[in-house]
Amino acid sequence: xxxxxRRVLIALAFGSLFSATLAAQETPHLGKAISEEQLQGWDLIxxxxxxxxxxxxxxxxxxxxxxxxxxAACHGLEGQGGAGVPGLVGGSTKSRPALLTVGSYWPYTSTxxxxxxxxxxxxxxxxxxxxxxxxxxxxxxHLNGLVDEDVVLDSVxxxxxxxxxxxxxxxxxQVQ
Amino acid sequence: xxxxxxxxxxxxxxRVAANGLINRRHLLGLGLAGAGGLISHSVLAADSSRVExxxxxxxxxxxxxxxxxxxxxxxxxxxxxxAPNAVLPGSGVSRTPLHLLQGNITPNSLHFERHHSGIPAxxxxxxxxxxxxxxxxxxxxxxxxxxxxxxxxxxxxLECSGxxxxxxxATAGDSSAAAIHGLLSCSEWTGVSxxxxxxxxxxxxxxxxxxxxxxxGASMGRSIPLNKALRDVFIALxxxxxxxxxxxxxxxxxxxxxxxxxxxxKWLTQIKLADSPANFRDETSKYTDxxxxxxxxxxxxxxxxxxxxxxxxxxxxxxxQGLHEVSGVAWSGSGAISRVEVSADGGRSWADAHxxxxxxxxALTRFRIPWIWEGGPAVLQSRATDxxxxxQPTRAMVLANYDATNRYHFNGIQSWSVSAQxxxxxxxx
Numbered sequence: 258x259x260x261x262x263r264r265v266l267i268a269l270a271f272g273s274l275f276s277a278t279l280a281a282q283e284t285p286h287l288g289k290a291i292s293e294e295q296l297q298g299w300d301l302i303x304x305x306x307x308x309x310x311x312x313x314x315x316x317x318x319x320x321x322x323x324x325x326x327x328x329a330a331c332h333g334l335e336g337q338g339g340a341g342v343p344g345l346v347g348g349s350t351k352s353r354p355a356l357l358t359v360g361s362y363w364p365y366t367s368t369x370x371x372x373x374x375x376x377x378x379x380x381x382x383x384x385x386x387x388x389x390x391x392x393x394x395x396x397x398x399h400l401n402g403l404v405d406e407d408v409v410l411d412s413v414x415x416x417x418x419x420x421x422x423x424x425x426x427x428x429x430x431q432v433q
Numbered sequence: 434x435x436x437x438x439x440x441x442x443x444x445x446x447x448r449v450a451a452n453g454l455i456n457r458r459h460l461l462g463l464g465l466a467g468a469g470g471l472i473s474h475s476v477l478a479a480d481s482s483r484v485e486x487x488x489x490x491x492x493x494x495x496x497x498x499x500x501x502x503x504x505x506x507x508x509x510x511x512x513x514x515x516a517p518n519a520v521l522p523g524s525g526v527s528r529t530p531l532h533l534l535q536g537n538i539t540p541n542s543l544h545f546e547r548h549h550s551g552i553p554a555x556x557x558x559x560x561x562x563x564x565x566x567x568x569x570x571x572x573x574x575x576x577x578x579x580x581x582x583x584x585x586x587x588x589x590x591l592e593c594s595g596x597x598x599x600x601x602x603a604t605a606g607d608s609s610a611a612a613i614h615g616l617l618s619c620s621e622w623t624g625v626s627x628x629x630x631x632x633x634x635x636x637x638x639x640x641x642x643x644x645x646x647x648x649x650g651a652s653m654g655r656s657i658p659l660n661k662a663l664r665d666v667f668i669a670l671x672x673x674x675x676x677x678x679x680x681x682x683x684x685x686x687x688x689x690x691x692x693x694x695x696x697x698x699k700w701l702t703q704i705k706l707a708d709s710p711a712n713f714r715d716e717t718s719k720y721t722d723x724x725x726x727x728x729x730x731x732x733x734x735x736x737x738x739x740x741x742x743x744x745x746x747x748x749x750x751x752x753x754q755g756l757h758e759v760s761g762v763a764w765s766g767s768g769a770i771s772r773v774e775v776s777a778d779g780g781r782s783w784a785d786a787h788x789x790x791x792x793x794x795x796a797l798t799r800f801r802i803p804w805i806w807e808g809g810p811a812v813l814q815s816r817a818t819d820x821x822x823x824x825q826p827t828r829a830m831v832l833a834n835y836d837a838t839n840r841y842h843f844n845g846i847q848s849w850s851v852s853a854q855x856x857x858x859x860x861x862x
Binding site: 303428 | 520550563578581583630646652654657703707711713721724726728733836
């Protein structure tokens with residue numbers, strides 16, 4: 258791999274050092290500047306506080322048809338799930354056996370939007386429009402009795418919906 | 434494996450635990466004369482006809498080849514790959530045939546797989562790695578850019594969070610070591626320190642988490658704390674010396690040593706610094722551990738201290754009585770393996786196994802101990818201890834901590850029963 262002579266020497270000199278304390282000028286600096294604006298539509302990450310949610314909106318009433326077209330074949334008309342397919346509705350973390358669904362387990366509505374947009378439907382991920390995702394998310398939340406069918410969900414209202422299991426997780430991230 | 438037919442020699446071996454476990458140093462210390470004495474009966478029993486020069490010593494062999502392949506006589510060295518998933522295309526696993534392997538390194542072709550939307554075919558010339566979010570200057574790197582960076586090579590295990598989950602079920606399946614524990618592999622990984630790239634982008638004040646996504650169909654994403662990312666996380670470009678395979682994330686994957694495999698995001702394309710985790714589906718709905726009270730552990734990152742005997746193991750048969758080498762692998766997400774004990778009587782008595790490896794942090798360590806099978810029933814177990822002082826728990830101890838439906842992070846002791854006929858089976862003991 259071709260490298261300018263100066264970089265070769267630097268790579269040789271520091272090839273065994275990997276530390277956040279390396280002074281900035283001692284590493285190759287080959288990255289090209291890019292702006293967050295350029296990443297809109299590419300960066301699909303949505304935080305629990307709603308950061309990253311796109312414009313657009315949807316209601317459960319609007320979502321029924323697209324859910325039945327795109328989701329129901331696997332997840333069931335009522336979101337009950339099927340063989341090898343998770344249920345979306347009902348369930349409980351305390352039943353025996355426990356039944357973990359969007360309604361009983363998922364802590365944030367942001368996760369639902371994020372996952373449907375990035376990964377669903379499995380045969381054609383990212384084929385749904387942002388508006389269709391709002392509609393489907395609203396319909397799944399409606400099947401769980403969490404929103405009425407005419408409530409408009411958008412980047413402001415969706416993250417305000419508190420999921421039943423939002424306090425159900427114990428953060429172990431600093432047990433390292 | 435060697436064989437002992439001489440009852441007198443067998444009785445002279447130092448017993449270190451019940452039911453046939455013996456001191457390996459004692460056995461090795463017998464020297465050539467002693468070992469000759471042990472196997473003399475089987476040599477004398479062999480065919481006495483004249484030894485012939487084999488046909489392959491009387492002709493030239495085949496020419497060199499560009500990319501090698503195993504001997505056609507080796508037989509089937511294959512991953513245990515599941516059937517295609519009709520509902521979730523590309524979602525599935527293949528498992529490393531641990532029971533067929535020796536040493537500590539997994540061949541690239543046999544490294545386990547777990548995909549959530551299949552294996553993308555990525556042209557490295559068109560792939561980008563973007564670092565953005567809470568940084569001073571968002572940056573985009575090409576594959577070729579990264580090849581020019583200083584690299585590091587480290588031997589690390591990788592284990593799926595769901596590995597061994599089969600042994601949480603109510604009844605013990607009659608399964609092989611691969612089928613139960615094969616979501617475990619170990620490679621030498623080479624790549625670029627993430628800290629170097631984050632330094633170049635400039636970590637903004639207040640950033641505490643690193644969120645990453647892959648370029649697969651599911652754009653699988655995970656979040657890890659920044660303190661771990663700066664400690665030892667890197668972007669892997671090579672595996673056992675060659676570019677990482679497509680199923681391992683070609684052209685690049687995140688590698689998070691010692692932690693549940695899912696956080697080592699494959700086909701890595703996005704690194705976004707934030708002040709909180711993204712709470713992706715695969716760190717909320719999945720890969721979380723449900724507890725008996727209905728709460729769940731989230732972000733259970735280091736894999737627990739663990740070991741298993743790979744030889745003999747489930748679905749194997751002992752074809753003769755006498756001396757066998759019991760061998761297996763041990764590992765921990767919290768450091769190095771400092772001790773492995775083996776029992777041949779279901780955990781009532783234990784003997785220290787020999788650790789055959791360098792004792793490196795976060796890598797597989799091969800253990801071995803001689804065992805004389807005298808034809809009676811036995812239950813073989815192994816129990817690992819790591820450099821942090823953690824001791825591998827029993828299956829019952831692990832299960833008591835979780836709801837019965839939990840399948841993640843199971844590190845209970847594996848029990849293999851040996852019947853009087855020599856059949857080896859997975860049991861709960």
